[in-house]
Amino acid sequence: MATEITTTGKIRIPPAEIEYATSASPAHTARIFTWQGELYRSIPQSSLPMWKQLTEEGLLQELIHERLFVETRETDLQLEGAALVLKHDRIPFVSYPYEWCSAAFQSAAIQFLELNIRLAKSGLATSDAHPWNLVFDGTTPLFVDYGSFVPLEQIHRADFINQFRAQFWYPLQLMTSGHGRLARTLMQEYSQPIQEDELPGLRYLWRRGWLRLAKSRGHSRLGRGAQKLARLNRFHLQRQPSTEIWIKGLERWKRRVERVRLPRQRTFWSHYYAEDYPDHAQPETWSEKQITVAKVLEELAPATVHDLAGNSGWYAQLACRQGRQVVCTDNDDLALNQLFQREQSSNSGMSLAYLNIVNPVGPHGTIDARGSRLYTAVEQRLQADCVLALGLTHHLVFTEMFDFPFIFGALSQFTRKDLIVEFVSRDDEYVKTWWNDSYDWYTLENFCDIARQYFEEVDVQDSSPAGRYLVVCRQRRNEP
Template sequence: MQFELPEDNPIPNSTQISDREAIFHPHSIADSRIRLFRWQGQLYRGIGTERSPFFQKLFQDGAIQSLVDLELLVESELTALTLEGYETIVHHRSIPFTSYSIEWCVAMLQDATLTLLDFGIELAQRGLSLEDGHLGNILFDGYKPLFVDLGSIRPLDEYVHYFRWSAYDQFCQTCFYPLVLMALGKDRTARLLMVENSGISKSDFLRLTPGMGSSRRILKAPPITRLQLALRKLIPPDYKKLLKQNFKDFQPLSDRTEIEKKTNSIYSHNVKQKYYLKFLKNLRREVKKITLPTSFDRSKNSSPSFCSSENGTEKQSIICNILTDLKPASVLDIGCENGCYAQIAASLGSQVVAFDKDPTCVTQLYHTACDRKLSILPLVMDFTQPTPAYGLSRYRYVAATERLQCEMVLALELIHHLVFEQHPRFEQIVEGFAQFSQRWLVVEFIPIDDRALLQFQSPKYSSKFSWYTLDNFRKVLMKHFRHVKTLPAYIKPRTLLICEK
């Protein structure tokens, strides 16, 4: 996992890093021999003496750069830096925002899983494997998924046994099962179960997917049976007999010469590599052919054409002018719906995060960002229930209000939905905006006499929400922002407010 802070300073040529200056990542604790840390605004990975030769060879052979060039691995390079306890220091490009799989739409989950398998396939072709099979090692850089955990790369023989990937069960529980459940329309259920570190258990998956036929029978089989079933699919019939004989010959190695042992070892490795690679490719095909719900189908994406000040509405033109004048480095669009304003911000050069509680809207925006190569990270999230910190010392999740802070927050056509549908008070809403905003907030207030709020103009609502006024809203805004300016010449009777801390 990576820090979510951006890069600040250039990489020095050679220097000794003080223990006091290295800030180790709180999530990087699984292996003390390989740890992430930040130093002088940059992200590094320290590699201990035991594993140093292995990773140095990967860099020297060009394997790491090849994976970077394929846009599968985050940019990584060797440095001449030193740190006590770590023989090798690697520099990584930071991903601006960290997101978690429970926040991704189903299309993002599928693409992230395919990226994990593509990375594994490239490693397998080089005689390597992955120690982990979970999506915590995938981060979205805008719309693009990248593998970020260099320390998970291991020699193939360590994590592949009889063609079986040791992390396969973990892969199923954190990637495959959630994806299948979401594809079956059980999106909310999948997200709730994915919160657990171990993912979705096989027993829960089987209970939630009745009638899946042969797939269920294979899942229920014990490991050896599953292995045999997999081998029958993977190994050509005419080769099974020869393979069986060869593995039989490998058993009594104690009586053989060193040359014979080495020959058999090389042959065993090559056979293992070949069929492990085929296993991963078959697994990728299974993931690729999972059919997403119609509303998530990219070919049926109904998101509107790109909006801008030239071809959009008056409101879009106003927002475009604000973004052009203030030039925020990063923008968070809360309640983004189809993401029109997120698209405008990204087209003007901002790094954009956009979230909505409707997975369909998020999926449409994700496809739009991919198609138009816009720097937008779309997420499924409810503003009134953002992802909280979770786990001991935030080991599992860092709170969304900390991870997704942006220089500017957009909250357009949102306040009335929050108040009348989810019932938070202005104080709660504005406090949430302030937690996400580093500097600016652009927020739209729609009064209760607006035509869009006809259903809320009955005496029942007017008495219950008598506090829903522009004056009350401004008073609360001024508690969290030093400057609150009302934009003149806006669409009446609505009000657009620009707030600055």
């Protein structure tokens, strides 16, 4: 159906051309959709008063200006069932909460509380408390769901805080106490938030202990005391607090989250760049590998770059300085935390995400009307024009039982066009100790032969230290 211009000169969007991102559930009061590659939101007549309240007092403009809410504009577009169509900015690389490093997760929790403090001052709140409405633009978590703003009196304080605990506080506790993998796995079950008795250790048992005591020792003096406390607690939770008390409560939570100490223990890779992080502004101090990667990136000129297994991001920062849109991923939370903190001060717009290339999370969640999964595969969300995979493939071969087709199969999923991958030969000091006769296929020649099945052009350049090579693969083939 052709796009139609109405008598008032406005463009009417043909419903067949749009794709809704959410269901038609009445809980979705302002549905998000894509049209011609851009992101929009349809506001029904019933939601117009909220839009007016937000914009007429300038609150939404303030939230956008202070980077608490994604850039959003009113449009002239017309759509069946919509009283107003809004346009949102598109975020280049969308990562899901279970892909955030612990520093990012902490920052998202703080931002969410700050947003609710600001909303409460105008008599508003978000209808629920979970991280799935936040999207990182570089290191800034932006709230994106305009549809979940509601009058403050509509939310139930105790439910909101319990949700906040399950969706933000417990995952953060798990991540910062060395159980990050557990937190990430549990968070993939979006509709089943973490419960306090799923947390390891006895830290939270006291919260339930006295309620249990009340039940089991009903007739004793201790039991009666506990029952009284339980009644008081129920009464306290059912009361809706004044706005002032609500804001004070949120500010207390914010301070509590800010005080959380990020993990500092050493991991195998957390200090990889500790002594060798040359200044990007001084190319004369760079290694041969760094000089060659910089040169090849200039030649390929990709608009977007994914530095995969990028550790704390020397090459990702190099690509940023060349003006590219960059995402850096790794499966070491501490290395990513270092990069996140550095990026927060430099503000280069780089995105970061936790990614284990051995086990990338595919499309998941329920199936929608078009037969696709609600949550998109990581390969799709973090795909770039060029992927860097440096200092990685020998680990995949010797510790993860990968062979060359597995390597190129996995890496090529993340690139739209090109790949710069490092090959570390048998002459390297580490590979020497791992190599034996059963790896006689592990040669640069075989590596390049397999690369040619996935890419149109393959070219080898020297890397450093000696015995390492940069294999530059151009133009991914659609079929290997």
